[in-house]
């Protein structure tokens with residue numbers, strides 16, 4: 172136990188009213204309708220009609236993607252779809268803000284109590300003088316009010332709570348749970364690593380851009396003896412993450428640092444991971460961060476990152492479709508991240524090309540254990556990327 176008494180769950184503090192709960196359900200299903208039903212109709216419209224008006228550019232996928240965007244932007248279907256999607260994104264965060272505001276003083280109180288929990292294996296180290304990079308501070312990434320770093324009251328955790336509850340609304344109706352208790356990025360990749368490399372027993376695991384720790388804490392189930400570390404530039408999400416980990420009795424060292432330059436010694440970690448992180452970072456910073464990862468990894472250490480597939484790995488229509496966020500969702504680095512070759516990014520940071528890889532894995536919650544094992548063993552394939560069915564990873568061993 173990290174503390175003598177069980178610690179209250181910070182996630183459970185903001186309570187939604189009856190009307191808020193129905194609004195959240197509505198937004199979840201609206202998103203599902205847009206991202207599944209309407210998106211599939213829009214794809215039909217493209218392939219049955221619009222694609223005939225565009226000359227094929229087999230060689231240059233990027234110029235083909237631009238042509239598709241220009242043609243689709245003229246259609247009424249795209250305009251309606253895009254504006255619905257934009258509004259559903261805003262509504263996601265708005266649908267949880269009131270309950271977070273009502274309970275803010277209790278949230279802050281719990282997180283302050285949790286911040287006193289300090290052991291050899293669990294701590295929260297904030298650095299108020301850390302400069303927040305402009306790519307975080309200058310815009311509300313994916314339209315989340317206040318982004319990850321804004322503090323409205325002292326010791327604030329509000330944006331952490333909005334992220335925790337908003338992401339449930341965001342993916343709630345779309346995530347498949349046909350394999351109960353399983354699924355999500357961390358559960359999927361950590362189980363893959365354990366199955367694929369049975370002798371790999373990381374002593375220390377680092378998650379960069381950990382936000383509230385959602386894709387760090389599950390490593391505890393698979394590598395129970397490993398020390399867990401989470402780094403983020405934003406204090407409110409780290410306070411929330413620490414309180415959450417304490418209440419779940421999972422020891423983690425959280426620290427406020429810029430992943431471009433961290434204060435750990437060379438070779439300190441055996442496994443360094445991230446999820447939904449690199450596409451929010453300018454390419455120049457991505458290069459610095461991957462170099463830093465290479466410095467921090469032990470000999471034979473592993474690094475693996477869940478991301479969006481790069482431009483050259485998917486067809487031009489899908490490129491147009493997933494780059495929507497770069498133009499309409501305050502994620503300006505999304506498209507430039509995808510233009511990079513992830514293997515080249517790793518090799519330029521010092522990893523050997525033969526040790527670098529791209530990986531497609533089904534979400535473990537959406538397939539049977541048997542089918543997941545088949546994919547790990549190379550005898551099965553992953554469902555098509557998108558809507559949480561499968562994940563794309565790039566990684567390397569040192």
Ligand SMILES: C[S@@+](CC[C@H](N)C(=O)[O-])C[C@H]1O[C@@H](n2cnc3c(N)ncnc32)[C@H](O)[C@@H]1O
Pocket residue numbers: 304307319320379380381382383384385386402403404405408428429430431445446447448451452
């Ligand atoms: C989309 S979120 C990551 C989500 C999280 N990994 C998860 O799976 O729930 C991106 C996070 O990266 C953090 N971040 C952005 N730039 C960073 C940097 N240079 N160093 C450390 N953290 C950074 C942001 O504050 C934010 O919390």
